Amino acid sequence: MNPERINCFQCNHFYITWDKNFPHGCRVFGFKTRQLPSVSVKQASGADCAAFQPKPSISKSE
Numbered sequence: 001m002n003p004e005r006i007n008c009f010q011c012n013h014f015y016i017t018w019d020k021n022f023p024h025g026c027r028v029f030g031f032k033t034r035q036l037p038s039v040s041v042k043q044a045s046g047a048d049c050a051a052f053q054p055k056p057s058i059s060k061s062e
Helices: 037-045
Strands: 014-016 024-026 031-033
Touching (some): 024 037
Antiparallel strands (some): 014 024, 024 031
């Protein structure tokens, strides 16, 4: 078992909703939740989120 959690804030499909009761959302699975979507997926399926896609890195130019 992987001890590291998937960080939804680093996922391209994660978004913040305007719904104060369900502030976190996943565009791939199409749901909103109080907790991070990866936690909801883990609880429902028993497996880590398979849709995780890292956000593109932003290069810092000076």
